[in-house]
Amino acid sequence: MAEYTNRTVVITGAGSGLGAAMADLFAAAGANLALLDIDGPRAQAKAEELSARGIAAIGMRVDVADKTSLESAAAQIGEKFGAVHVLCANVGVQQLGAADKLTDQDWQWVLSVNVMGVVHTVNTFLPLLRAGQGDRHILLTSSSSFFQFGIRLAAYVASKFAVTGYGEVLRQELAPEGINVTLLFPGGMSTRHLQSSREARPEALGESKLDMADIEAMMASADITLENHVVPPEVAIRNLLATLSAKHPYLITHGNYRQQVEAQQREVLRAFDRMAAN
Ligand SMILES: NC(=O)c1ccc[n+]([C@@H]2O[C@H](COP(=O)([O-])OP(=O)(O)OC[C@H]3O[C@@H](n4cnc5c(N)ncnc54)[C@H](O)[C@@H]3O)[C@@H](O)[C@H]2O)c1
Numbered sequence: 406m407a408e409y410t411n412r413t414v415v416i417t418g419a420g421s422g423l424g425a426a427m428a429d430l431f432a433a434a435g436a437n438l439a440l441l442d443i444d445g446p447r448a449q450a451k452a453e454e455l456s457a458r459g460i461a462a463i464g465m466r467v468d469v470a471d472k473t474s475l476e477s478a479a480a481q482i483g484e485k486f487g488a489v490h491v492l493c494a495n496v497g498v499q500q501l502g503a504a505d506k507l508t509d510q511d512w513q514w515v516l517s518v519n520v521m522g523v524v525h526t527v528n529t530f531l532p533l534l535r536a537g538q539g540d541r542h543i544l545l546t547s548s549s550s551f552f553q554f555g556i557r558l559a560a561y562v563a564s565k566f567a568v569t570g571y572g573e574v575l576r577q578e579l580a581p582e583g584i585n586v587t588l589l590f591p592g593g594m595s596t597r598h599l600q601s602s603r604e605a606r607p608e609a610l611g612e613s614k615l616d617m618a619d620i621e622a623m624m625a626s627a628d629i630t631l632e633n634h635v636v637p638p639e640v641a642i643r644n645l646l647a648t649l650s651a652k653h654p655y656l657i658t659h660g661n662y663r664q665q666v667e668a669q670q671r672e673v674l675r676a677f678d679r680m681a682a683n
Pocket of ligand 1: 417418419420421422423424441442443444447467468469470495496497498518522546547548549550590591592593594595596597598599601602605638
């Protein structure tokens with residue numbers, strides 16, 4: 406029997422990129438799938454593709470910034486599959502811009518989707534996770550930007566810090582219930598992220614501005630090139646199932662930023678040394 410037979414996996418942002426790659430991975434492991442995306446037709450098309458391969462899959466439109474839309478999806482998923490065993494809160498949008506140029510609306514959009522969208526997703530699906538038996542997992546998509554914070558990314562990096570901090574606390578709170586929390590830190594991936602982000606931004610918050618100069622400045626500041634940083638999403642999550650089985654807290658997918666992490670840790674430790682010396 407495959408590892409995920411009779412187990413249900415819910416994935417947000419599953420119409421495209423990383424979420425769609427997760428859907429393929431869990432489908433190959435035998436899971437039932439609920440695929441959610443603000444782009445309803447893409448979520449449904451992915452579910453139909455998997456159904457044609459004999460996988461029990463449903464796809465539906467959900468805006469993670471809208472609690473009502475999540476609640477309606479959870480009711481349908483509960484009815485169809487009963488419990489949920491893996492929840493992948495994967496949606497995140499991008500708005501580049503210099504820190505002093507990002508507007509209140511830019512911040513509102515990024516935080517409402519990347520932070521509150523994750524919180525709403527977890528809160529909405531927790532009852533279905535609690536209804537499941539055995540090991541259950543919450544996978545939160547953070548970003549390598551948590552470690553490798555390039556310029557022009559203030560709103561995005563702040564949002565991924567929030568998701569990461571939230572995940573750290575959630576892991577401790579849910580451990581006694583047998584629900585594991587893993588934080589996923591993907592590096593750059595060849596996905597539709599910039600395009601789908603622009604498409605998903607609510608009209609009421611104005612258009613998402615995209616300036617190539619911001620992308621170039623960001624990549625240069627973090628020593629990022631397409632060659633050293635970008636892989637297809639399915640390559641990024643090649644170790645995901647093993648990471649969940651082992652209940653590891655973190656999954657680093659790829660990228661060249663280990664030395665930056667070590668340098669930052671050394672700087673923090675030097676601050677401790679100064680504290681001890683004074
Ligand atoms: N692409 C990268 O280089 C990269 C790097 C690190 C982390 N990430 C993170 O990976 C995750 C997935 O991004 P991706 O690269 O697969 O992008 P993607 O655009 O391919 O997929 C994201 C999906 O989220 C959907 N979405 C956007 N807003 C939504 C909302 N409010 N409610 C529901 N769905 C919504 C989009 O329609 C899209 O299908 C994000 O959290 C992103 O921040 C991406």
